[in-house]
Amino acid sequence: METVKPSVKLLGFSRGINGEGPEYLVACAGKLCYSKSDIQTLSDNLDEIAIKKFINKLLDLGHESPLEHASFTFGIEGISRSCSHQIVRHRIASFSQQSQRYVDLNNSFKVIIPPEIDNVDSLKKIYMDSMLNDYKAYIEAVDILKCEYIKNGMNENNAHKKALEDARFMLPNACETKIIMTMNVRSLLNFFRERCCNRAQWEIRGVANQMLDLCLEISPILFQNAGPSCVFGKCSEGSMSCKNPVKAKVKQLEVKNDR
Ligand SMILES: Cc1cc2nc3c(=O)[nH]c(=O)nc-3n(C[C@H](O)[C@H](O)[C@H](O)COP(=O)(O)OP(=O)(O)OC[C@H]3O[C@@H](n4cnc5c(N)ncnc54)[C@H](O)[C@@H]3O)c2cc1C
Numbered sequence: 001m002e003t004v005k006p007s008v009k010l011l012g013f014s015r016g017i018n019g020e021g022p023e024y025l026v027a028c029a030g031k032l033c034y035s036k037s038d039i040q041t042l043s044d045n046l047d048e049i050a051i052k053k054f055i056n057k058l059l060d061l062g063h064e065s066p067l068e069h070a071s072f073t074f075g076i077e078g079i080s081r082s083c084s085h086q087i088v089r090h091r092i093a094s095f096s097q098q099s100q101r102y103v104d105l106n107n108s109f110k111v112i113i114p115p116e117i118d119n120v121d122s123l124k125k126i127y128m129d130s131m132l133n134d135y136k137a138y139i140e141a142v143d144i145l146k147c148e149y150i151k152n153g154m155n156e157n158n159a160h161k162k163a164l165e166d167a168r169f170m171l172p173n174a175c176e177t178k179i180i181m182t183m184n185v186r187s188l189l190n191f192f193r194e195r196c197c198n199r200a201q202w203e204i205r206g207v208a209n210q211m212l213d214l215c216l217e218i219s220p221i222l223f224q225n226a227g228p229s230c231v232f233g234k235c236s237e238g239s240m241s242c243k244n245p246v247k248a249k250v251k252q253l254e255v256k257n258d259r
Contacts, residue, residue: 002109003111004176014069031046067189083201093183097179098179111175220255
């Protein structure tokens with residue numbers, strides 16, 4: 001049994017027909033709204049400075065729907081089922097998650113250990129023993145169920161698949177899962193606002209921060225205001241505020257100062 005940590009990889013992002021990045025697509029949409037250009041001439045003079053100008057205008061106005069024309073796709077692994085449950089609550093996104101119905105976890109059982117538990121030796125032992133017991137019970141349940149189904153006339157392959165379906169109820173929340181998620185920029189800004197916040201749970205916050213770093217690499221102008229509300233404004237958490245504002249990333253500050 002292995003313990004793993006959250007890891008995020010950027011798998012892809014929206015591009016223009018000539019390979020331009022997400023900021024070009026958003027700027028095209030912004031320009032169309034506010035200029036006389038027709039579609040054929042939309043990209044005329046749409047250089048780096050003009051792209052920046054259109055995106056800044058959209059962000060300043062809070063005109064966010066043009067941000068929906070660009071999306072980013074992430075491969076996320078090393079997260080717990082409890083973290084993935086929080087992630088998939090974000091409805092404006094597309095998801096594909098490794099199935100516990102079809103994938104047998106025998107010999108590939110991995111768990112996430114919360115840092116606060118990892119830090120206390122005696123508690124860590126209780127935690128790991130509990131995970132190992134769950135894993136052993138899962139393996140045993142698969143075997144017993146499979147035998148029952150075969151006894152009732154099912155072929156071995158189908159019996160094995162059906163056994164996984166019920167045995168997975170014995171797996172813990174800490175069980176590792178993998179997910180591919182695609183989100184448009186508007187939805188990402190909402191995700192970062194909620195999930196990069198100090199009040200978000202540590203695991204999803206770690207994932208959100210990794211995603212934000214990847215987005216900033218590709219599109220620093222689009223994500224110049226990304227993060228919890230305290231990054232460039234007032235905390236939205238009211239009396240539940242952590243009173244410890246998150247500092248904007250260096251790249252965001254550079255873009256801000258350069259406007
Ligand atoms: C600090 C914190 C605590 C939380 N605690 C709980 C909890 O105790 N229990 C719980 O169940 N969940 C909890 N959640 C999850 C939360 O309720 C949301 O389900 C989750 O954060 C997804 O956010 P969202 O709806 O903004 O995102 P999305 O579903 O991606 O939606 C994006 C935006 O689209 C709009 N939108 C989407 N669907 C609709 C709709 N049907 N009607 C109108 N507008 C819509 C909204 O503006 C929304 O912000 C918590 C989240 C946070 C950040």
